[in-house]
Amino acid sequence: MFNNLPDYVEDPILGLFDAYRADVRTRKANLGIGIYCGEDGRVPVLASVRAARERIDETAPSIYLPTEGLQGYRNAVRELVFGGATADLQDRVVTIQAAGGTGALRVGAEFLASTNASPRVCMPDPTWVNHQAIFQAAGFEVSHCPYRTPKGRFDIDGTLAALNALPAETVVLLHPCCHNPTGIDPSREEWARLLDAMAQRALLPFFDMAYQGFAESLDDDAWAVRECVRREIPCLVASSYSKNFSLYGERVGALSIHAPGLEAAKVLGQLKVVVRRSYSCPPAHGAALVATVLQDAPLHAQWRAELDGMRQRMLGVRASLHALLTRELPDADLSFLLQQRGMFSYSGLSDAQIDQLRSRHGVYVVSSGRVCIAGINASNLAQVCEALVDVMGRAVHAGPAKDAGFNPR
Numbered sequence: 001m002f003n004n005l006p007d008y009v010e011d012p013i014l015g016l017f018d019a020y021r022a023d024v025r026t027r028k029a030n031l032g033i034g035i036y037c038g039e040d041g042r043v044p045v046l047a048s049v050r051a052a053r054e055r056i057d058e059t060a061p062s063i064y065l066p067t068e069g070l071q072g073y074r075n076a077v078r079e080l081v082f083g084g085a086t087a088d089l090q091d092r093v094v095t096i097q098a099a100g101g102t103g104a105l106r107v108g109a110e111f112l113a114s115t116n117a118s119p120r121v122c123m124p125d126p127t128w129v130n131h132q133a134i135f136q137a138a139g140f141e142v143s144h145c146p147y148r149t150p151k152g153r154f155d156i157d158g159t160l161a162a163l164n165a166l167p168a169e170t171v172v173l174l175h176p177c178c179h180n181p182t183g184i185d186p187s188r189e190e191w192a193r194l195l196d197a198m199a200q201r202a203l204l205p206f207f208d209m210a211y212q213g214f215a216e217s218l219d220d221d222a223w224a225v226r227e228c229v230r231r232e233i234p235c236l237v238a239s240s241y242s243k244n245f246s247l248y249g250e251r252v253g254a255l256s257i258h259a260p261g262l263e264a265a266k267v268l269g270q271l272k273v274v275v276r277r278s279y280s281c282p283p284a285h286g287a288a289l290v291a292t293v294l295q296d297a298p299l300h301a302q303w304r305a306e307l308d309g310m311r312q313r314m315l316g317v318r319a320s321l322h323a324l325l326t327r328e329l330p331d332a333d334l335s336f337l338l339q340q341r342g343m344f345s346y347s348g349l350s351d352a353q354i355d356q357l358r359s360r361h362g363v364y365v366v367s368s369g370r371v372c373i374a375g376i377n378a379s380n381l382a383q384v385c386e387a388l389v390d391v392m393g394r395a396v397h398a399g400p401a402k403d404a405g406f407n408p409r
Contacts, residue, residue: 034372035374081225081254119171120166122163123145207228207236251283
């Protein structure tokens with residue numbers, strides 16, 4: 001019965017983490033997996049979350065949540081995503097709890113596939129490695145639009161050309177902030193042009209917001225989503241609280257659907273159908289922690305301050321990395337380090353350079369060249385710079401490179 005099972009192909013990011021753990025060298029750096037680590041190199045336990053945990057009665061029985069999730073969590077998340085005027089959105093926005101941002105994407109994809117006999121989705125090239133697999137598993141035909149110019153900027157012209165060629169009702173996957181893997185985000189003026197095109201073409205935006213608060217601020221990072229709603233464009237939002245609450249293992253996510261003109265109860269009912277036949281109901285503990293923090297004014301303020309500190313630390317790492325590398329390699333164009341936002345930097349490193357980083361220096365970077373800025377700290381900054389100078393210096397002496405990134409001008 002099981003003789004024809006295909007071989008398992010390891011996820012490139014998770015597989016890299018396994019290789020890092022198996023490396024016996026004491027001097028090594030993991031810049032692959034997308035986890036925020038503090039200056040001590042450890043995943044932080046936020047003080048606001050620790051305080052929330054102390055308020056939760058751990059002796060209470062662990063019972064099933066409703067299919068749609070914890071009500072207090074859903075209300076708090078809706079306000080975080082859409083802003084303070086959520087009372088005006090009660091009849092237009094439906095929010096359910098999901099098993100992480102990945103679960104929210106899959107529930108949203110299944111929901112949309114159930115409404116369309118031939119579902120199509122267009123996503124950026126590049127995008128998070130799991131996006132295509134999630135939508136294909138739900139039955140979508142997947143296409144891509146250009147995202148990054150050879151000079152490392154957002155490709156507004158290429159994206160608009162791709163959008164204008166899509167059939168009506170095509171889903172368009174978007175990152176409202178901290179694009180994974182490039183760290184390149186559209187400006188507000190570019191977002192306005194994208195939303196204009198999607199409204200004119202009757203396309204459906206699906207926002208994947210996994211890093212709210214890591215680019216500029218909680219409110220600024222949600223601007224594209226809120227502008228979409230202000231324009232009364234239907235959209236979906238998958239949001240994750242793994243990174244900004246440092247709750248990776250709790251699988252805390254949400255799916256929100258802005259559906260003006262539709263009955264909210266009918267939308268919620270169909271989402272519950274999808275959840276029921278998938279995982280039945282979401283996990284309780286992480287949602288309770290997030291809801292406790294967001295619903296308590298002092299804890300909410302404390303969490304915002306901690307989130308600001310995480311963002312500022314990453315900005316400091318970018319500045320330090322830029323300064324050190326510019327000093328050692330004055331002919332390399334490193335401006336992208338300061339222009340990109342969030343946890344990741346799209347480096348432009350070649351396959352050979354990535355292999356050299358790993359084999360010669362114990363510095364682990366995913367095959368796309370994405371570098372996790374949050375994995376760099378004072379204890380490994382010198383090692384990372386030394387490794388990059390080594391592989392970049394070889395490229396400088398070899399001649400001009402074809403792409404923007406850790407490459408010569």
